[in-house]
Amino acid sequence: MLTKNLIWSVVLMILAGSVFYIARGFPTLPKQAVGAGTFPMLIAVLLGLSGLLLGLSELFSARPDPVADAASGIPAPPLSQSIPALLALGAVPLSCAYLSGPIGFTLAAAMPTTAFMLALRRSRPIQTAILCFGFCALIFWAFTKGLLVPLAPGIFRTVIGI
């Protein structure tokens, strides 16, 4: 069975190879052997070697995988709980990026935040929504009025006069 270290080893070697290949085409300084590609190529070589070493040490080592060992001692939360929470976490930046324009930052942020909080803890939805909306409104106010960050007011444009 492929261990995490072996997967990392392969990923690192592919990454190193790609970086080296791309960096080969970078120009050098006039009349010099060094240039824009020297440092990335050096890093790529070292990264490739490190990846190779990681893979070899995993293949020829009799020791059990320390990561698997460490992980086995930690009770991970059930997937039924963590996947909705992770999806909700990922939805926060997406919603802010794509919905802030049309509906405003406060609503765009409050909706996924409420979902995130509910995914983490079964609590009363209305109270949770009010808490999240209040917090997002506070952040919006503090950053737009206090710190002059242009967060989108959206449908609250007329209400707050921005």
Added chain:
Amino acid sequence: MELFQQSFALVLQLDVIIALVAGGAFGLFLGAMPGLTATMALALLVPVTFFLPPVPALSLMLSAGSMAIFAGDLPGALLRIPGTPASAAYCEDTFRLTQGGCAELGLGLGLFASVIGGLVGSLILTFAAPMLARVALNFSSYEYFWLACLGLTCAALVSQSTPLKGVISLLLGLLVATVGLDSTTGYPRFTFGSVEMMGGISFIPAMIGMFAVAELVNSIARTPPVQGKPTQRIGSFSSNISKRVWKYRGHATRGSILGTLVGALPGAGADIAAWVSYAISKRLSKTPEQFGNGSEEGIVAASSANNSSIAGGWIPTLVFGIPGDSGAAIIIGVLYLKDLAPGPTLFLYKPEVLYAVFIAFFLANILLLFMGAVMIRLSTNILRVPFSVLAPLIMIFCVVGAFAMNNSYFGVGIMMAAGVVAFALKANDIPVAPAILGMVLGGLLEKTFLTSMVKANGDPLMFFSRPIAASLGIITLALWGLQLWSSWKKRQRLTQTG
């Protein structure tokens, strides 16, 4: 004298005092929450610093950092869960004292020792940094190249994982630092046609992602922070705490000096400082059996060390632009944002700002005495705030912080990508701190490497042509040699034992 007057005038402003108190309160709150670290507190505060003048901005950060480290003791004493990794060394001791009905004693000793550590660290910073800066003014690209190499070496080898994984993390950080326009030829590297990538991977959103988003993902998917409801009542400090601290003054002084030195070492932060000081104190103690069973000596030695390491970490940060730990790496980002490029010339051109920062360090540690005492009294209530409420609020703060960097959601994308990568690294036991140092030092390392190569006409021996450069180079190579030798010996022992 005039310089000090100018610096005092800069510090004794209302905005600086507010920044110290607000940063301290934020640091105390986040540090006290299990699973949320002092570095996360700093990363979350960065967006606020965009809009502050340099002295209040840096005061906010240093106050938050100092107080968050102390606050990590609170859940350790009340719930047996260290709030930050820096409190792990003596968590068992403070908890045993709490179990024995002496929570005030354990936390009070920790508070006083933290203040002493912070003040001693600030004192060393105030005197050592300008002296080192005078020496560093004579440094050429060779010295800077070896300094950056030494810093990165320490970061990779000191990390708590295997050295190979530390090196991998470091190389990934260095690779990220190469993205964007090359400083020597102006050629765009690894930008894939994106105009936003031309300036490189923005460091602040990446830090927010690596320290805040990755921690949230980790808490949700792998190790949810253990939470409990403290039931102990905490009374007021008795007058004998100051007598006890006086009794352990030697431990506090030794811990403070040791902590500052360890803090100044790139890659070794407050947690390593606390462990080293605790171990040395145990070895020198007349009652080593008390350690782990409520040892007051252990608490004083380690608490003073972890707080003094914060000031220690600022020494290489300000003098050489080489961060002492992850928190100091964030400070470098803030220094650049404030047009205060770290390095010895900063001491020539902006000495009043630097001395104002040193004074702010002293003030923050004096404030810690009062705010820490209040926090101890409030801790049983604050520790009841559940992670499920905090996590979504932190996430929103992260998004706004990353957006505020350039008022663009591109920063948010960087933050999320960095968070996912950092989570993947952590999940495979690859430390994140060397990657951060790689990202910060990558530019300096490449620039000094190329400049030195051009100056030396490609002759690598020229890298050892100056005495300080040669010493730094030999130390760096010796560290790698020692590491390889010890790995080889370890492997041989394993083979012999079958």
